[in-house]
Amino acid sequence: GAVVSQHPSWVICKSGTSVKIECRSLDFQATTMFWYRQFPKQSLMLMATSNEGSKATYEQGVEKDKFLINHASLTLSTLTVTSAHPEDSSFYICSARVLAGARGEQFFGPGTRLTVL
């Protein structure tokens, strides 16, 4: 149980285009999902916390107009990178908080590798 999927697993796009990444909890409900980015050989940095039915909470330094987050249901959150540029190329990982799980317990998706040309 507690499986999180992401789609797509990788995407290559041209500079200036927008890319949408989906994060789904497959066998549980998640009121809270988290979005991270990871640059090569570095750790995960939290971008935003996504709460079902409300606006996302962004970390300091993360542009909310550039990284649009929508958590429309208890099993789906989306991250849209708008007007992507090469510096947005990164590995994006989502995680989901189990509704009735232990505090801090998160399950991670397999990640989406974004390459912006």
Added chain:
Amino acid sequence: SQQGEEDPQALSIQEGENATMNCSYKTSINNLQWYRQNSGRGLVHLILIRSNEREKHSGRLRVTLDTSKKSSSLLITASRAADTASYFCATDYRGGSEKLVFGKGTKLTVNP
């Protein structure tokens, strides 16, 4: 920054040896978790240890937590080549919003 630190940054050992990785953090926590990440892949949850626990075991993994020193260690016994991966600690800070703060990670290489 609340980001924790792991040491060593990289560790290379032979199969069968034990591997020890350490993690230090900065403020009071509710719990600390260890994750594993194979190159270019997502994270796999290994162990969660709560602030009132001192030691926890799971198979070949042993995690300790010393809240007075704000540190934790992950021991992998009888390592295998398949244990080669990056290992991260992540802390859930007390008073925070359940978001996790990840350390910088230790890259473990187990040579066959």
